[in-house]
Amino acid sequence: MPKIKVLIVDDQELILESLNIVLEMEDDIEVVGLAKNGEEAIDYCEKSQPDIILMDINMPIMNGVVATEKIKPRFPLAKIIILTSYKEVEYVLAALSHGAEGYLLKAIHPKNLIAGIRVVHNGGTLISPEMADKMIKSMLKSGISSTVDTNNEFGLSAREVQVLHKLALGLRNQDIAKALFLSEGTVKNYISNIYSKLNVKGRREAAYKARETGIIDP
Template structure:
């Protein structure tokens, strides 16, 4: 059986090592590397070519969103899952706009994290239901802007562009 190769990018050593131990108990998942910041994570992806990257959002130096953008630009086949404590919808939109395939909260159950890695490895996308509801609510609020006169309209594309500056 070919294992799913995972790199963990997390600045908190305890969390990083805990995830490493937890994921290596799965028969079809193998952690092939860990990094403590986004820049080291990008370098590790260049060397190891993982299938999946578990990426924290806030880290010293290069944060997870910027690192995800670099990884996806260099290696679009590598799938990135943001794993964070932050529940702000703006972070989800920003992460997805640079190419992340998933956004999960660290409060997730271990079995659900493993299942999420498998789902994303097989081409799925994963966002916690409570966050997906928030995104839908945000889009409903934008509906009135879309009905505005053409010169006043705000498009989803504009949101992604604003998030990348």
């Protein structure tokens, strides 16, 4: 029976090595790579075609949310489990929205981590009742806000309003991407949609129109 190929992605050496030791003790699991950021994770995906990726959120160069967004379309068979050391719903929700199969807290018992890997490998997902509750509340909240936002006369979505708000504050594309856990390419797409809907040609004009029409606070 083929082993489950696992890629571990975390910028902390200690966590990488600890997880590696724990997983290598299992007969049905093979660790195919240890990556320290999202870019390295993409390289390992090309070389090793992992079945499961244990993905940290906060990493230098490329964080786990952006890495998930980039990996999923290119390697659809790879299943991603987000590793997080805190229960911040926004990060996990962002990763899940890009196709991650679930999340685990880093403080989890090794036995439960291994069980989680097997569950996801067999087609399951890992979302705690607590996170499911937060997700529902967050979706309801964003549903309400997106209704309000799309009621603006230009038909901007909730996400486009968020991008527009950051743009009006003078943030560069890469800063907007970091703030909203998106890739720069996605931010560029949002900005071109915003320009088109507002019928403007640049940032200054977009910011001025957004304030004048009350989409964002003056």
